[in-house]
Amino acid sequence: MKIRPYHHGDLRAALLTLAEGTLRDRGAAELSLRELAREAGVSPAAPSRHFKTKQVLLDALAMEGFDRLDAAMTAALADAGDTFDRRLDRLARAYMTFSAGNAALLELMYARKHDPDVAEDLAAATRRLTGLVNRVIEDGQRRGEVRDGPVDLLVVPLAAALQGLTALLQSGGFSAGQIEQGLTETIAFIKRGYAP
């Protein structure tokens, strides 16, 4: 009876899962290919078959993160007929929920240390994400609930607010309650800023 078969079976997926675990609770810098190999019960060099370098693995995690964030945001915006205010609310809270639960992953997604090969893919993923937000604003303009103006400009305060709240939440300088209330307050600021 074989205790451990020569081939793992699905090492790539196992590595990604394990990697996300240690990313979550110890950060990207602490992530070690050797340690992942140990945890997967495999030789130190085995992961290199699937992820040539550590950066390639991080890039794969980042891409996966974009997929998950996209799904969460899309789900939050499913009800296309709703008012702009309600959609903005759901969008903001969906983003904050994701960022609160995947802080290190989000940081990885926006990091700029990626392999040149995937850098463009990740940039495209970012564009897809902001495109999603852009569309909400445009819909709001069409409904007459958002003032006119170039969307590329109007989106900046919103994107900044969401990303900023994420940063404040992570930095620990503000309490969770302060952030929670602050989110509501910030959304109110955004709505006032967007009002026609």
Next chain:
Amino acid sequence: MKIRPYHHGDLRAALLTLAEGTLRDRGAAELSLRELAREAGVSPAAPSRHFKTKQVLLDALAMEGFDRLDAAMTAALADAGDTFDRRLDRLARAYMTFSAGNAALLELMYARKHDPDVAEDLAAATRRLTGLVNRVIEDGQRRGEVRDGPVDLLVVPLAAALQGLTALLQSGGFSAGQIEQGLTETIAFIKRGYAP
């Protein structure tokens, strides 16, 4: 004639300067104590006299960063008699100037991987900074240019906006021009949100 004296002279200061250089153009992860030692022309173990671990050095850099940021912000707010709008403008632009020129350092300052010993000092530095912002808002309220409300809550959208713009600037998803215009736009949002 001595080419290299046994003692460096001011190794600690030299290490900090060198460290900030490589922090600036290669990031905190790439920073190596051994490399700093080489650059300073000193043995690999010499830095440990001044910085027991790499983290201690990073913490020292972070504290220095807070001092510099404090100075820049204080200078920007020197004219205490000015209107709230103008002070807000200067505060925001001072912060963005610092963040644009010291991105990696700022990230380090807000990071949460610090030694327990200095973590409190850094938290205090953060409080000092937000306290500075709080005071501007309070002054605005006293002048009747900012609506009433708990400052701890009102400060969140402003802090988020500044930190968020910094993140957008770094992530590369937005062009510098877009950020520049976006800053102006965001300040306008904040002013509208603060209006009585």
Next chain:
DNA sequence: CATACTATGTGTTCGTCGCCTACATCACTG
């Protein structure tokens, strides 16, 4: 001026890391 003391270096070692190359085993396909 001599003698201790302390601060600041050196030399060396340990364990871990990312990454590389050569080789072994498996699974599939023609």
Next chain:
DNA sequence: CAGTGATGTAGGCGACGAACACATAGTATG
């Protein structure tokens, strides 16, 4: 059913952070 590519193992290289004992310089004290 042979061969071939995918996926693993074995071992090694150089760099790293960190720890240790030891050497040297500057400074305070008798």
